Amino acid sequence: QITLTQQAESLWVSPGEKVSITCRxxxxxxxxxxxxYLSWYQQRPGQTTKALIYHASIRTDGVPxxxxxxxxxxxxxxxxxDVQPEDIALYYCLQTLKKPWTFGGxxxxxxx
Amino acid sequence: xxxxxxxxxxxxxxxxxxxxSCAASGFTFTDFYMNWIRQPAGKAPEWLGxxxxxxxxxxxxxxxSVKGRFTISRDNTQNMLYLxxxxxxxxxxxxxxxARKGRSGDYFDYWGQGVMVTVSS
Numbered sequence: 001q002i003t004l005t006q007q008a009e010s011l012w013v014s015p016g017e018k019v020s021i022t023c024r025x026x027x028x029x030x031x032x033x034x035x036x037y038l039s040w041y042q043q044r045p046g047q048t049t050k051a052l053i054y055h056a057s058i059r060t061d062g063v064p065x066x067x068x069x070x071x072x073x074x075x076x077x078x079x080x081x082d083v084q085p086e087d088i089a090l091y092y093c094l095q096t097l098k099k100p101w102t103f104g105g106x107x108x109x110x111x112x
Numbered sequence: 113x114x115x116x117x118x119x120x121x122x123x124x125x126x127x128x129x130x131x132x133s134c135a136a137s138g139f140t141f142t143d144f145y146m147n148w149i150r151q152p153a154g155k156a157p158e159w160l161g162x163x164x165x166x167x168x169x170x171x172x173x174x175x176x177s178v179k180g181r182f183t184i185s186r187d188n189t190q191n192m193l194y195l196x197x198x199x200x201x202x203x204x205x206x207x208x209x210x211a212r213k214g215r216s217g218d219y220f221d222y223w224g225q226g227v228m229v230t231v232s233s
Binding site: 035037039041048049050051054055058060092094096099100101102103104105106 | 156157158159173175176177209211214216217218219220221222223224225
């Protein structure tokens with residue numbers, strides 16, 4: 001199965017800063033249709049899990065433009081520009097290229 | 113508004129069975145693949161499997177980690193999704209989520225709030 005590694009278990013950030021969360025796959029997530037099958041999710045206590053990005057770089061409906069997905073092949077990044085207090089959460093990447101679909105280990109964004 | 117509401121969790125003894133339900137509303141249920149995902153406390157989520165939509169014959173796929181013990185089904189007349197779990201083990205203890213697969217890509221566009229399952233004697 002494909003392994004996703006989120007190297008940073010925790011990242012500390014101050015409001016207004018930019019932060020990048022990385023996700024590395026054990027093999028390329030590029031399919032023959034030219035799309036990368038990598039998505040990003042946000043988990044906040046008391047809220048349902050929220051999809052932020054799919055196909056590596058497409059924001060889902062209603063997600064603020066400060067959330068930016070990038071990357072290709074095996075290396076992907078979720079960047080959050082101008083971090084807001086409500087962005088303090090757990091973030092997971094997910095690959096849906098090959099079954100079983102697998103998640104990264106998660107990165108917790110914390111306030112400095 | 114899309115809503116997914118899980119129910120049926122609780123405490124079960126090792127070796128026992130449990131059925132989880134997920135009530136879906138706010139969308140045409142038969143148009144979408146539906147998934148089950150679980151997450152042990154403090155750990156990453158794990159995809160368990162999905163059931164396809166009407167156009168794809170409502171067939172199922174499972175994570176090998178639960179294949180043969182867990183069964184996903186749906187009642188399209190009631191807009192309900194189910195997860196039948198048999199021969200439960202302590203390591204099945206987790207919060208279980210239902211999630212809808214996005215129309216425009218292979219990702220989970222809506223999740224339920226989750227239901228806890230504890231396997232313990």
